[in-house]
Amino acid sequence: MSALFSIALWLGAIAVAAWLFRRLGQYASDNAPRFRDMSYGVAFGYVLGVAAIVWLALAYVASLSSDTAVANKFFFLGMAINGFLVFAAAAWVFRWLGRKIGTAGTRKLFRAMPLTASFGVLIILIYAIFSVFAGVIAPYGQDEILQGVAANIVPGGDPNLGGNPDFPLGTDQIGRDIMSRLIYGAQNTVGIAFATTLLAFFLGGSLGFLAAVVGGWTDQVLSRGVDVLMAIPSLIFALLLMTIASVWSSRLGIPLTVFMVLIIAVIDSTRVFRLARAVGQNIVVMDYIEAAKLRGEGMGYLVFREILPNATAPLLAEFGLRFCFVFLTIAALSFLGVGIQPPLADWGTMVRDSAAFINYAQFAPKAALTPLLAAGAIALLTVAVNFVVDWMLHRSSGLKE
C-alpha cells in the first residue's frame, strides 16, 4: 500500500514540476514557439524522463556504496547500467571502426546505421565467435566431470557461502563447471536453433514459392493445410508432439533433440510458408514476370532468376525474426524440461537448474547472477537480432518511398 502511495506522490510532484517547467520555459525563452505550442503531456514527458535519469544515477551511486546492504540492493541496477554503458560504447566504437575500415560498400552501410543496429551486429559477431570457438574459450569440456572438485559449488566465488574462486559460476550437481557449460551453450543452443531455422526456411520457403507461382489447387491445398496447423498455438503443439516423440525416441534410440529440431522446423515452416507465399505473390503480379511468361520462359528461370532475387530482402529479415522465434521456443521447451537433452549444455535448462539462486540476491548478489546470466544470454542474442531486423525492415520500407 505504501508503495502505491509513494508512486502517486511522485507522479503528483512530477505533474506540478511539468507545469512549472513549461511556464518557466515560456518565460525564459520569451514565448518562443517551442514552449508556446508545447502541450502539457509533452512537458510531463520531459520531466518524467529527467526524473527517471536522475533516479538511475542515484541508484548507480548507491550500488557503489560501502554499506553492503545498500550496495547489494542496487547491485543489479548498477550492473545493468554498467552493461548498458559498456555495450553502447562498444557499439559506437564498432560503428566508428566500420566507417573507417572495409570496402566502400560496407563503409556506406555503417554510415547509415543507427547505434542499435551496430550493437546488434556486434553482438551477433561475438556470439558467432563464441559458438565456433567454444572449445578453445571454455576452460573445461561441457560434459567433463571435474575430478577432485566438489559438486554443487555455489556461484559467486565466495568461500563463506560454499563458493570457490576458481569456479566463479560454481559447479552443477555432478561437478561440471557451469561457466564452461555457459560458453558451450552458445554452440548448442544457438547452433541447434540456427539449424532448425534453416530447415524451416527450406521447407516453408520452397512450398510457399511453389504455391505462389503455380497457384490454383496446389495453392489452395497447401494454404488450407497451413491454416489448420497455424490454428494450434505453436508452443502447445510443440509440447504435444514432443510428448509423442519422447516415447519414440526411447524406442528407436534416436536422441530427442533430433525430434525436437524436426518438430519445431515443421511447425515454424508454416509461418515461413505464409510469408514466402505473400512475397512470391507480390512479385508474380509484376509486369516483368508477365513479360517473362509471355516470352515463354520455363518455371525454373522464373523462380530462380526473376522471383528469388527480388525476394531476398524480405526473406532475410524474416529469417532473423524466425530465428528469434525458434530460439525462444527451444529455450522455453528446454526450460520446461522437454527440449535439448543432457549431456548437451543448454541455456534454457541451466536457467531452470540454477533458478533457486535468485533468492540469494540480498546477501550474495553474485550468486544470484548465474540464472540471470543464462537467461540474459538468450535475451541478448534475440534483442541483437531483432535490432538488426528492425533496421533492415526500416531501411527497405524507406527505400520504397
Added chain:
Amino acid sequence: MGNVLNIVLQRLALGLLTLLIVSIVIFIAVNMLPGDFAELILGQGATPEAVKTIREDLGLDQSLISRYFGWLGGMLTGDLGTSFAQLNFQTNLGGDGGVTVVEQIAPRFANTMFLAMVTAAIAVPIAVIVGILAALYRNTVFDRVANIFTLSSISSPEFFMAYVLILFLAVLNPILPSLSNIYQGMEFSDRLVKSLLPALTLTLVVTAHMMRMTRAAIINLLASPYIEMARLKGMSPMRVIVKHALPNALAPIINVIALNLAYLITGVVVVEVVFVYPGIGQLFVDSVKIRDIPVVQACCLIFAAAYILLNLTADILSILSNPRLRHPK
C-alpha cells in the same frame, strides 16, 4: 446488413470447421504413439490380463474412427476421459473412482482465465495508450526509447522477464510473493496479490507486442489523406485523433488486442511453471512430462479452441467495424 451477417456466419462456420479439423489433427498426432496406451500406462512388465482390462476400459479394441467420434462426443458432453496417472493408480492398487480429467482441468482452467483477465486488464489500456502516443510522437526521443524497450521485452524469453521481476519485486524489495499458491475459496484481493507477479510478467511481454502493433496501425492511419484533410480543416489535434483517427483505428486495434490475447495462451505455460501457478498450463507441462495422454490431448484442444475463438472474434469484430461493409452501396 444482410451482407455483413452473411460474412459473419461464413466466418463462424469456417471457425467451427477449423476447430473440427484441428481436433482430428490432435487425435491423429496422439495415435502416432508407438504400441498402444495400455502398454504405455503399465510399462514393460505388465500382465496380459491387466493390459486387456485397460484396453477395454479405454475402448482401444475399437476402430480408429469410432474412437475419434467417441472422444469427440465425450469432449462435447464434457467427458474428457480419465487421466492415465489416475488410471494407473486404480488398476495397480485397486483404488476406486479417481479424479476425471474434467475435475482436474476445470478449477485450473478457471485459474488460468483469471490470470489472463488480470493481465489483459493491465496490458490492454497501457499498450493502446502508449502505442497511440508513440505513433503521435514518432521519431522523437520518447518513440525511440519505447521502441528499444519493447523490442527488448519481445526478444526476451518469458522466464527471463519472470526472474527479473522476482529479483526486483520479490527478493530485493519484498512487495509481492514469488510463489502463486492459489487455492479454491480464496479471497479476491488475496488471489489478486498472489497472481500479480505472473500477471506482470505476461503484461510485459504482451504489452510490448500490442504496443508495437498499435503504433504501426496508427502510423499507417495517420498517413492517410483524410487525416491530413482534417488537419487542413483546422481541427484541433484532439479532435483529429478522437473523431477522425479512432473510428478507423478501432478495427486494427481490436485485431491487435485479440491476436495478443491469443498469444497470451502460449505465454501462460512458461509463466505458470515459473511461479508454480496452478493453472492449465502447468498441468499441461506436468502431463507432458509423465506422458499422461488424455490430459495432454484435452489441454491441447482447449488451448487450440481458445486460440481459434480469439482469432475468430478479431476477424468478426473488424468486419463489423468496417463502414464499407456496414453500409454497402
Added chain:
Amino acid sequence: MTDTLVEIRNLWLEGRSDEQWNPIINGVDLTLKRGEVMGLIGESGAGKSTLGLAAMGFCRDGVRISNGSVKFDGIDLLTASAATKRGLLGKRIAYVAQSAAASFNPAHKIIDQHVEGPTQHNVMSRAESEADGMALYEKLRLPDPEKIGFRYPHQVSGGQLQRAMTAMAMACRPDLIIFDEPTTALDVTTQIEVLASIRDIVKDFDTAAIYITHDLAVVAQMADQIKVLLKGDEVETADTRTMLSAPTQDYTKSLWAVRSFERPLKAPVVAGSVPVVSVQNVDAAYGKAKVLHDVSFDMHQGRTVAVVGESGSGKSTTARCITGLLPPTSGQISFGGEVMPADYRKRSKDQLRQVQMIYQMADTALNPRMSIGQIIARPVEFYLGLKGREKRAKVDALLEQIELEPSQYYNRLPSELSGGQKQRIGIARALAAEPKFIICDEVTSALDQLVAEGILRLLAKLQDDLKLSYMFITHDLATVRAIADEVVVMKDGRVVEAGPKAEMFQPPHHPYTDLLLSSVPEMDPDWLTNLLDQRGVDNIGDSAVGKM
C-alpha cells in the same frame, strides 16, 4: 484592407530523404490578390504541391521550411501560433485534395464532414450549415443534392466526391482555396464536369485560389495567372493569355511545343492486304463478369492503331486477349492470316516472339535486380540464340537504337535510371525479339510531357525503320492525334467506332466519340466557356454519358 491576400517571399523548402535534407523549393516568390486564381504548373517533382501546402503554412512530415516568409492577409503563417493557424485553416483557407476518395473519412457521412468546419469554427450552426451544404451541392450540379450528403464516401462516385469536397472547402466561404490536382485522377468526360463546376463556384463567391496541376490545357481554363515551376525553381509567371501566346522562357516554350507533335498522314491501307494482327469477334470474361463483347478490328504492317477509351472500357483486356494471357470465351486472334492458339502457353516460341509488349509502369516492367544489359540480352539469347560477343554486339546495337550510350548503361540497374530511360529499356527489350507487332499499353501516361514526347518520337522513328505495327492503348487523345493511323474507340467492352485518324477527328461522330473528343481540354482559355455555350451544362460529363 489591402488587395494582396497571399504573399510568399523567397521561400525555401527542404525534404528529408536518404538521411539528408534535399532542396524542394528554392527561393520562390508568389503574390496572390483577392479573388484571383493562380495556376501552378510543373512536372512531377517540381515541388508544386509542397508549395501549395506551404501557402497554407503547412508542411508534410519530412518537409521543412528553411527560409523565407508566408503571409496570409498580413498574418505571418510561419511564426503564428498553432492556435492562430488552426483558426485560419478550414475557415479562411481551404484545401481540395487530389484523391477525394482517400481524403474523405470513410467512417463518417459526407454531410457530417461538411458541417465539421463551420460548426467547429463557429461560423454557422449545424442546421444552417447542413442547409448551406445542400445548396452548394445543388450549385455544383450534384445529383439529388438533398440526399447525397447522407451517404458514406464509398457510396458516391469519384467525380461527385470531388465536387462534394469542393463544397466542403466552400463551407466557411474561405478567402483562399488550394486545389491540388483535383481532376488528375478522373476520366476526361468526368473531368470536364468537375472543372466547370469548380470554375463557376470560385467565380461566384469571388474566392482566390491556387490551382495546382501538370496539365496546361486545364490550367488555361481555370487560372488568371500562371506560374511555371521546374525542379523547385520558378521559370516564369504571367497572366494566362500572355503565357499561352508569348512564353518567354525556353522551358515554357518547349512545354507548349509538345502539343504540336504530329506525324504526317499515311496513305490508307491497301484493300485486301492481310492484316498483321486481326481481332475477330472476341468475347472475354473475368470469371462470370463479361468484359468484352464482340470486339473486332485489324492492325496492318507499319501502322499504328490507337485504342482509345476511359477506364473500364476494356482496352487493356483486349491486349490481354491478343497476348494470350486471357483466352477469349469466343472469337479468335489471327496473326498474318493464321489463327493463333488462344492460350499463350500453347503458342510456339516464334509466335510468342512476334508479339511483344511495352508496359505503362516501367518500374514494374523491369526486374529491379537485373542490369540493363541482362534485361535486354535475355530475349536476344532466348529467341535468337546469340551468345558471347555476338549477343553483346546485338545488345549494344539495341541500346543505340533507343538512343542510350551502350558503354554507359550496360551495367546499370533500372533504379539508377529516370522514368523515360526505363521506358526506353522496355522498348529495347521488345525490339530484341525482332517482333512484327508491339502492344504499347499507356506507355506515356506515367511520364512527364517532354519525356513522353521523346518516347513518341522514338516509337515513330522505329516504326518507320523497322516496319513495325503498334497497338497503342491510351486514354489521352492528344497522344492519339500525335501518333495514330487508325483509331478504335471503346466503351464498356464494345467497339463504339473505328476508322482512319483523319475520319475520326472529323464529324460526324458516334455521340460517345463526340463527347470524348469534345471533353479533351484545349490550350485556348476560352475553350471551356465556348464548349458550355455550345453544349449546355447538361450535355457534358456523366450526365451526358448517362443519356447514351
